[in-house]
Amino acid sequence: PSPVPSLCGIPLKYISLITLAVQNSILGLIMHYSRVSTPSSRTYSAATAVMMNEVLKGSISIIIAFYRVEPGGDAPESPFFSIFRPRVFMIKCRKLSRDILSADCWKLSIPAVLYVIQNNLQYVAASNLPAATFQVSYQMKILTTAAFSVLLLRKKLTSLQWISLLALAIGVGIVQIQSGVATHHGSSAELTSMNGSKGFLAVVAACFTSGLAGVYFEMVLKNSQADLWVRNVQLSLFSLLPCVAHILFSGSTVTIGSSGWFHHLFRNFGVWAWATVLVQVFGGLVTAMVIKYSDNILKGFATSLSIVISFLASVALFDFRMTWPFVIGSAVVLNATWLYNHHPQNIRVITGRDLRL
């Protein structure tokens, strides 16, 4: 068996799970702040942000994938300096393009489209819900991920796990009840620009795409020998088309003036917008590693840890006042997540045979 990848002796699986928990809470807060800190007429384009996320993530993945390609033949002295030898460079380029354009690359088009939709919906949700409410409601993706894992990966869940999933839905419901009550004491401009029902609908839809796309990506990844970074490049390449289509067909394009496309795309794209994109790029790369080294259901566990961090930060940064329904609902969500992951011995190990597409 291949050795478990680790960094400084700590398994990559745990490093990536903890990193993802921290990344998720930062993203929820930063995205919310970047959207509501300016009036909606002066905010940046979410469609551009989603496209930049894919462009940057794809570029990073292609560099890593290129570095990892084995040139074969006469092994050069150092893998890093060898890429500066024209012959090795050309061999690597040829091998990498063959890997990227493999016969089964089309399979990535499905999660790619779903993730583009999801990443856009996240902006709608973060613009219309308080950061902590968004974070808790988004935990429903554990439910959809479990459902799609059962359907597509034929994973078996214990009755306790089903109960914990039900508890999770109830917990999110309780938190939602309070979000209609005045708990958020932001500026009046911020409050009037938020639409709770719109935000909640966006979260529900994002939970569906998250579950389906995540499980589908896991299925494609674990059912083939292809490198994770090559799969990431394929995912980003297939994402570009829906990203561009969204930019072209979103109504805002009709208002382009003499300043040109480039200026229009990046209008109001300030420091916070770029910070949101960068945190999302980092999260995408870590998510891919979590899916590879553990699985989607465990990923849900990591992200629910982010609730606690978001709570505390929302109170400090956004004057978010905690109410009893919020505390009780969040406690139910956290406990449900813990209960769900409490019996790892009962979780069936997924084998290659289960992962037929």
Ligand code: C5P
């Ligand atoms: O909320 P959820 O955990 O489903 O979000 C996953 C995020 O990770 C999405 O923004 C998606 O674009 C990104 N991702 C990625 N590369 C992968 C898998 C997911 O960038 N291989």
